[in-house]
Amino acid sequence: MPKYLLAHDLGxxxxxxxxxxxxxxxIKSKTYRYSTRFAGQGRAEQNPEDWWKAVVTTTRELAAEVRKEDxxxxxxSGQMMGCLCVDKNGLPLHDSMIWADTRSVAEERFLKEKIEPFRIYSITGQQANAGCSLEKLLWIKNNRPEVYRNTYKMLNAKDYIVLRMTGKFLTDYSDASETNAFDLNSFRWSEEIIDAAGIAPDLLPDVRPSTYVAGGLLRGAAEECGLSRKTLVVLGGGDGACATVGAGAVSxxxxxNCLGSSxxxxxxxxxxxxxxxxxxxxxxxxxxxYICPCGTMQxxxxxxEWMKEQLCGYERETAGLQGKDIYSLIDTAIGKSPAGAKGLIYLPYLLGERSPRWNPRAKGAFVGLTMSHTHEDMVRSVVEGIGLNLRLILDVLRGHYRVERIFVLGGLAKSKEVCQILADIYGTELLPLDHPDEATSIGAAAAAGVAVGALESFAEVKxxxxxxxxxxxxxxxxxxxNRALEIFDHTYEALTGIFEELA
Incomplete structure (x- = not known):
């Protein structure tokens, strides 16, 4: 009789x-949607109760497909770089500040003043930035002192679900390494950075490997989720780390290249x-x-998705009236515009930017619009802008290791037009995976399989x-x-002062 592994991807x-x-x-997948509140001034928040409802609902539906004892x-797998403060009873004290929240610009500056920026980078593997969990926790301390006073632990999305299931306050190495407070040289919380930040060190959870078995389910959690209490809860990892395994990057x-929201x-x-x-x-x-060197755009x-909702009314209406797939209609529109979109440049900085800009004040823009440009040109330029920004990241990594081919995953990897544009921009063969939007789930499932001995090693992800x-x-x-890349880079540089004025 087959045995099963259940993976959740909290995106x-x-x-x-x-x-x-x-x-x-x-066997089967189920998705439960929840919303993000963008309230201006860099705010991006989610209600952790929505995460729990999503996990409970989808778990019950899938557990009903098989014998729960099996x-x-x-x-x-969970979104990284969040900040959710909970009390001693595990109750959330505020809505979670997710990875896209960049309000903690002042806290980023503070940390850079306390420790030389490259020192932070060499310890944590990344520079201080407003998107990281430590800076968000500092913002809580400075702006919501009543929340900070009552905080027992700061958690990420998947850590909160593990807490609800087992009662354990834990995180794994991958999520810890994206907080800006974790020493990637020793795989421990960095006393130097935590002390400089002025954060109480006991607010950070215990760190364990992704294959750590947090325990069995609490009785109430098992009943809510429709699972057996014998089912083990495995910690798992951040979505970036899980996607790495799901992409087969285990050597x-x-x-x-993961093509998700970020x-x-x-x-x-x-x-x-x-x-x-x-x-x-x-x-x-x-x-x-092992380490994952990486560049991530926001x-x-x-x-x-912004382009689909704001620019593709025709495709949306046609899809509704004719029962067609809107994404195939958008692919058709992209194909009607030539490479380079007739000189139209799109800067994809709708949420500020991490790699390679590290500028939370960056904004999105179309530059070069003329009367000759069409709807199809604007749609294509959005995809090209995404690709050109990723090409800048790829070129940095190419300076350190050889890239012969790139496996590609995520929702956008299902589009042939997008994949061909990216291959042309990168100048490298792209190989989509057969389940391009499930790599993070596959990584989480592999962690579970290794943890319980169902897989000998992560190499079995194949x-x-x-x-x-x-x-x-x-x-x-x-x-x-290659020519457009230089113009794209110059366009951003020319607008940096404008971005500051707009902020």
Whole structure:
């Protein structure tokens, strides 16, 4: 009789639960959407109770598909760089400040004044920035002192669900490494940085490997979720680390590009890659001792979704009237515009920017609009702007290791037009995975499988996924994009002063 692993991917727009057999077969997935509140001034918040409802609802639906006693373990992938303060009873004291929240600009400056910026970078693998959990916790201390006084622990999304299921206050190495308070050289909380920040060190949870078994389910949690109390709760990891495993990057040198709401390019390494300009960063892999050098942009899929909602009324109406897929209609529109979108530049900075800009005040923009530009040109330019920004990240990483091919995953990887544009911009073959939007879930399932002995090692992730047909860069288009890249970079630099004025 088959045994099962249940994986939850607590993303930005919702939770996706997927049930796998221990042999890697995907049984079924369920998604539960929740909202983000963008209240201006860099705020991006979610209600943690929505996360719990999402997990309970999807777990009950999937557990009903099989004998619940046959589900060996449940594990998690979660959005990183959040800040949720809970009290001693595990009750949230505020809505969670998620990764996209950048209100803590003053706290970022404070930390850089206390410790030399490259010192922070060399300890934590990333520079101080307003998106990190430590800066968010500092903002809580400075602006909501009553919350700070009552805080017992600061948690990320998946950590809160583990708490609800087991009563344990824990995080894993990957989520810890994205807080800006974790020493990637010793895999411990950094006393130097925590002391400089003036944060009480006991507010940070205990850190364990992603394969750590937090325990069995509490009776109430088991009843709510429809699971057996014998099902083990495995800690799991941040979405970046889980995607790394789900992309098959479990050995040194494998490179992949995740195309979700945010997007990143990463590889697997035995050591950090420290860029002299601090444009890229590093976080802990699911595999103990490994590092993921990475560059992440804020609004990739988010830019695409903004474009779909704000610019694609025709495609949306046509899809509704004719029962067609809106994404295939958008692909058709993209294909009607030439490479370079007739010189139209889109800056994809709708949520500020991490790599390579590290500018929370950056804004989105269309530059170069003329009377000759069409709807199709604007749609294509959005995809090209995402790709050009990612190309800047890729070029930094290429300065440290050779990239022969890139595995690609995430929702946008399902679009042939998007994949071909990215291959042309990168000048590198792209290989989409056969389940491009499930890599994070696969990584979480692999962590569960290794934890309970159903998988010998993370190398067994090949049971779950394999690459599909690839996309080869076109010479003429690649040359055109090489020229556009310089203009794209100059456009951003020319507008940095304007961004400050707008802020």
């Amino acid at each position: 930005t727009s919702g939770n996706k639960a997927t049930l796998f057999t221990t042999r890697g077969a995907r 589900i060996l373990a449940v594990s998690f 040194e040198g494998t490179t992949y 997007s990143w390019i990463s590889t697997t390494s035995k050591k950090q890659i420290l860029d002299a300009q601090m444009r890229t960063f590093n976080f802990a892999h699911l595999i103990p001792g 609004a990739a899929g988010a830019s695409y 049971r779950f996924t394999k690459p599909a047909a690839g996309f080869v860069p076109g010479g003429e288009n690649s040359e055109r994009y």
